[in-house]
Amino acid sequence: MFSIGDYxxxxxxxxxxxxxxxxxxxxxxxxxxxxxxTETLEISGAVTxxxxxxxxxxxxxxVEQTYSATLKTSVTAAANLEATGVMTIKGSVVSFN
Numbered sequence: 001m002f003s004i005g006d007y008x009x010x011x012x013x014x015x016x017x018x019x020x021x022x023x024x025x026x027x028x029x030x031x032x033x034x035x036x037x038t039e040t041l042e043i044s045g046a047v048t049x050x051x052x053x054x055x056x057x058x059x060x061x062x063v064e065q066t067y068s069a070t071l072k073t074s075v076t077a078a079a080n081l082e083a084t085g086v087m088t089i090k091g092s093v094v095s096f097n
Contacts, residue, residue, distance in 0.1 A: 017023075
């Protein structure tokens with residue numbers, strides 16, 4: 001299904017979308033998302049994110065991440081880790097080759 005023109009949706013209070021099987025989003029142009037409140041995302045299945053160009057992230061607040069299973073990070077190119085403050089690594093084994 002293809003339509004020429006614009007489509008706008010404005011909802012004054014809350015809106016829910018429920019899909020039993022699969023929902024697919026495809027954007028042939030850019031996408032901008034602005035959230036002025038809180039975002040909560042709960043996923044009960046596997047997650048795969050694939051970025052095929054440049055990824056830039058800026059975080060301007062305190063961040064806390066908790067991993068309750070094994071965390072593995074692989075870097076297959078040059079890497080640069082900089083800290084302007086104190087960096088603490090705790091654990092039983094930390095090695096750098």
